[in-house]
Amino acid sequence: MDGGDTRGDGTVTCATWIRRPENAHLVVVGKSGPSSLEVFSFDPKATSLSSSHKVSQVSSLLARDGDQFLFLLKLFDIEIVAKYEFEEGVNPVTMAVHPSGDSLVCSTSTGDCKLFYLYGWEDNIKFMVEELLPLQGVGLQKCLAFSVDGTKFATGGVHRALSITVVSYRVCWVKSDLSLDSEFLASTSTDGSARVWNTIDGAPVTTLARNSDEKIGLCRFSKDGKKPFLFCSVQRGNTALTGVWDISTWKKIGHRRLLRKPASVMSVSLDGKYLALGSKDGDVCVVEVEKMEVRHWSKRLHLGSNITSLEFCPSERIILSSSSEWGAMVTKLTVPADWKDWQIYLFLLGLFLASLVVFYVFYQNSDSFWNFPLANDQTPRSNIETVLRNEQSEPSMWEHLDL
Template sequence: MGKGNKSEDESSWQKYGVPLYGAAWVPPAAAVKEDSAAESETPASDTVNRHVVLAGGGGEGHSGIPNAILLSAFDFESNSLSDQPVAKHGTASDLPYRIAVHPGGEGVICSFPKSCRWFEWESATSTDKHTLSLKRSAKVLEQLEDVGQQLAMTFNDDGSLLAVGGEDGKLRVFKWPAMESTLSEANAHNSVKDLDFSPDGKFLVSVGSGPGRIWNVATSTSVASLPKENDEIFGFCRFSRTTDTDQVLYITAMRDKGGCIVKWNTTSWKRISSTHVVRDPVSAFNVSPDGKLLAIGTIQGDIYIISSASMRVQTVVRKAHLGLVTALAFSRDSRALVSASLDSSARVTLIKDKKKDGMDSLVFHACKNKFSNYLRFVSEQPNTPQATSMSILLCMPHDLRSTSDSQIVKFPSYHLIHGIT
């Protein structure tokens, strides 16, 4: 398991002067639309996810802390966030709380204490290399005026539907961009905490007080209830693909022993597993677009990155932030994770490409063929010096199960592997 802290690379961690509540990557379509030639000449990895959008502030009153939506630039090569926002849109006394970026690059919707507003990307006219900016759209979301604080907002994968969930427990789904209502449930929960569409677009999950709920998008009806167990309190929800045709649902749950991730079957809507991850309460959660990683942020400012295949913690960033983590978002290519915090900081954590962590990677991945040959040798000649020399305690990794079962059975204690020479 990898470990780190925010001092490992200060350039990937920046403070922007306002408590942050929302964070997302700007879609490639928005980031490069002003220069299609650059998009064709520059490798995709260099043009994708160059900007992050952040939202937050001090709220109403006379705290002296402004409210704003910010754009910051991220350089993958140097692993650095811009030390100042490259664009800033002030929102007066209204605190921007949650944001949802349209996947097609059209803009970003932001929730405020009483309503939601739509903002559009625009190209800056200066010669500065950062050419992306943000402006309030002339488009008024009349259906989301005077609706109170919305705590959750999300688009479906193709951007044709928008779901919003309110502090008052009301769930709304609209066709985008027409804003034609397709679902309006006044009492979905006492308060809607989180929402997510399934990758195939067929379902919407909502969590709040009480059980989670599954909604059929086509019929606009509730089709399943996801019950809590014992003292659980559900927090966040995300669908994810496991293959091109299969998908899974994750819901975070707090118990007396700490934060857990519950995995659900998306056909039967039954629990598959529940994995305890952290002692501290979970304050943010997300899943990588490729479905391989889960990320958790805690009230202590720590970040945990978890393998979806093994449900084991792959990386821990201790004190990634000095305050609680409010938002997490993976880049579209799953190469990086942006996080935001009440301490006014944003951070980008690069995802290390490792198939196995710790000693699994050190010995097994690097020496797979040699190890397979060694297994065969010691199973046939268990009394040789090679088989009785120094011992290394290791667990058999899954990708070595290509070694035949008969070979494993012949070696009576394959968790205790003797010296490999």
């Protein structure tokens, strides 16, 4: 596991990916004291954050976890690609980036939200700021989310709870997520309940069933387009669980003990194959959705610190996590490598060539009419002459017979 942090001046409050063409993704980090948004370029080969792709690696920490060695690279004195400084007394709380990667929304401690447009390339990224009038003075927004297609935007606050595009609904909630088809919005409340809303008319669809001793804390929709699931973190007494609901019936399918401790953040990869959970004391586990089994552990990644954000890289098996104490860090996952497009085409070409070889071998060794075996002392010409000679010496069965 390789990683890098972005500590330095200020305390990291949030971090997320900015998707860019040709997998030249960026990372945006929100900080307080002093308050700013900082954009870093990302080097997937070095699994590091940098602006010039020249990373200053000044120290390394070797930790032992069972039989696995975890290497954590500490990166300091990193220059940034772009930076925006907030006014005095204004701190970023959380962020959501539009799927196009051209803009992002950031909520602030003053109860307002700011819209940032990004333009430029590589080391010449610029911010253009715009005030979102519908989200001015709405109170502290602790959760922001764009739909997968980018057509809908949802916010959630402590006092004035839920907003979808320009329509507002009053629900006391703390976390939310939009479904893959943007039809549903799931939200959880501080009382441990979870409710599903219709994003078209804002009507409540259902309230997820739970036991009296259960509290639902986080929720995320599946994203593979095949399994319509809703994942939720569930606290049952002192036991931390991950529950799965079928969104076609809104019935609970089952639950698993995955992280085995209270989760502070949850994320799903863009292809829907993996689910990530971050704990309140710095652990991260990544789960294969198909089998609901843990495939990666990063214990003590943010040692003793609450993980505030956790996001999958858009194109690599890498996660971005952040905490107030350890800053923003990138971690390469120890999961099976995915097949690239060129690898699939090469594999299919290999199968085609192998089939040609098998056909040729079969053809050479077959006793077909077109390739019948010959005797050792016989040639094709002598064989044909023998047949012709026999036909000339014997009367034909079709000759005219005199009666």
